Amino acid sequence: MPNSQLPFIGDFVRIVCAISNKYFPPLSSPDQVEQDELIAQKMLQQNEKENELKMLVEEKGLARKKTIWRPIEDCEVQGFPRLSDEQLSELTLGVYQLRLSSSYMQEHTTGNCDIKVHVHEQSLISAKLQSRYTSSRRYMLWIRHSEDMVESWYCQCKTGSRVVGMCSHIAAVVWFLSAGRYQQKESLGVRDWGKYLSDASAIRIDDSSSSESDSEVF
Numbered sequence: 001m002p003n004s005q006l007p008f009i010g011d012f013v014r015i016v017c018a019i020s021n022k023y024f025p026p027l028s029s030p031d032q033v034e035q036d037e038l039i040a041q042k043m044l045q046q047n048e049k050e051n052e053l054k055m056l057v058e059e060k061g062l063a064r065k066k067t068i069w070r071p072i073e074d075c076e077v078q079g080f081p082r083l084s085d086e087q088l089s090e091l092t093l094g095v096y097q098l099r100l101s102s103s104y105m106q107e108h109t110t111g112n113c114d115i116k117v118h119v120h121e122q123s124l125i126s127a128k129l130q131s132r133y134t135s136s137r138r139y140m141l142w143i144r145h146s147e148d149m150v151e152s153w154y155c156q157c158k159t160g161s162r163v164v165g166m167c168s169h170i171a172a173v174v175w176f177l178s179a180g181r182y183q184q185k186e187s188l189g190v191r192d193w194g195k196y197l198s199d200a201s202a203i204r205i206d207d208s209s210s211s212e213s214d215s216e217v218f
Contacts, residue, residue, distance in 0.1 A: 043093060046164045053152040054161050057142055062126065063156070069116035069128060072176060079122055079147045083178040091150055091174065093165040100168060101175035115173065123151075127173050131157075141170050150174055 005012075020027075028036050057063060083091075088098055105115070115129040124144050131137040141155035153170045154160060160167045166174070 039093060043164050049163050051152070051154055051161045051163050053142055053144055054154040057154055062120065062142065063140055067118040067120075067126065069118055072115040072117045072127065072173070073181070075117040075119070077117065077119060077125055077177055080125075080145055080177045081148050081150065082182065083150075083174075085179070087149075088175060088179065091166065092171050097166070097168050097171040098175060101172045102180060105172050105176050105180055115176075117173075127169075129169060129173075139169055141167075141173065143170065143174065150178070 085098065089095055092098055115127055117125055117127045119125050120142075123146060124142065126140060126142045128138060128140050131139065139155055139157045139160070141157075141160060142153065143150060144152045152163075153166050153174070155167050155169050157167055157169060160169065
């Protein structure tokens with residue numbers, strides 16, 4: 001969307017919502033009401049908190065301290081929790097960023113803009129990555145964790161200090177360290193459909209993704 005259209009975002013959202021309410025089924029089914037209410041309650045509670053990790057980074061000047069950067073795929077981050085899709089969704093408060101994380105990581109790890117990681121201490125790491133949209137811009141982020149959970153996060157991007165959900169930079173790093181690095185390399189990112197041109201019968205079908213796509217309305 002061009003910047004000239006930003007003042008009209010509110011109008012666009014109302015139009016899209018009106019069309020969705022008129023012609024599409026509810027986004028939340030009756031059996032999900034309780035879960036949705038719990039998520040909403042968590043968001044309200046989180047919204048009242050301050051980003052303590054941001055305060056720590058600024059207080060100790062961690063962004064200016066000397067660091068030893070290593071590629072994320074080669075860095076051993078000991079004690080980082082291994083999380084399920086459900087646990088990751090609870091952190092990001094939705095699946096949108098999780099669906100982007102694998103392709104986001106592929107774009108960085110296979111391109112010329114690697115994600116670098118530094119381990120400050122056993123429970124605190126930082127990462128440095130290039131913006132997907134501006135090659136000259138780099139962001140630093142910090143993640144505090146235990147062996148069981150990701151506790152807090154902060155990124156220098158415009159939305160990186162929020163505590164309700166997380167920005168796409170943090171989501172990508174958390175996803176890779178907690179789940180992506182345990183997957184086969186071929187499953188990272190967008191599938192290469194070109195290799196199936198000679199024999200389409202070799203395509204592996206993911207039941208979960210196919211059932212989800214079948215339910216979509218076009």
